[in-house]
Amino acid sequence: MAQTWRMTARHRPPLDAAQLDALALGYAARYATTRARLSAYLKRKLRERGFDGEPPVAAIVERMAALGFVDDRAFADTRSAALSRRGYGGRRIGAALAAAGVERDVAAEVAPSAEAAFDSAETYARRRRIGPFAVEAADPDARSRNLAAMLRAGHDYALASRFISAAPGAFPKRDD
Secondary structure, eight states: OOOOSOOOOOOOOOBOHHHHHHHHHHHHHHSOOOHHHHHHHHHHHHHHHOBSSSOOHHHHHHHHHHTTSOOHHHHHHHHHHHHHHTTOOHHHHHHHHHHTTOOHHHHHHTOOOHHHHHHHHHHHHHHHTOGGGOSSOOOHHHHHHHHHHHHHTTOOHHHHHHHHHSOTTOOOOOOO
16 A cells, blocks of 8 residues: 655755765766766765765865876766767767866867768768668658758768768768
């Protein structure tokens, strides 16, 4: 039988420095994260539970980074490579890194090259069966939708239109 009376919320005592440190360590151990995400997580926990005094969030985040538990560059490398392998373009990768809190200069360092952009566009077209990977030529409406999908995936307009306009089985040439 379902419970019909309301349970009161259990009041939990505010966090102390050791508990906040343990939360940060547990989060960094479980998830590949950035400084910004770890900071947001700790601030959310502080909103939920409170803290006696001034919370040392910035100091904890910096200590986790100094110990190597949080590395924005490694996170950006890994996320960029994973998204590129899935067929996403440079703009989409940059947006994902920005959403994760990676700084612009770090994101620019791991941005895919032109060759990698072609490879990821080819992967995306193959996965979605677009252009040269289609069974039959698409009608104009389908081509328009496919082009929009490739643009949303972060591919350059010129590169996306080369793949979309290719006939089934006719692969676009790589720019050298």
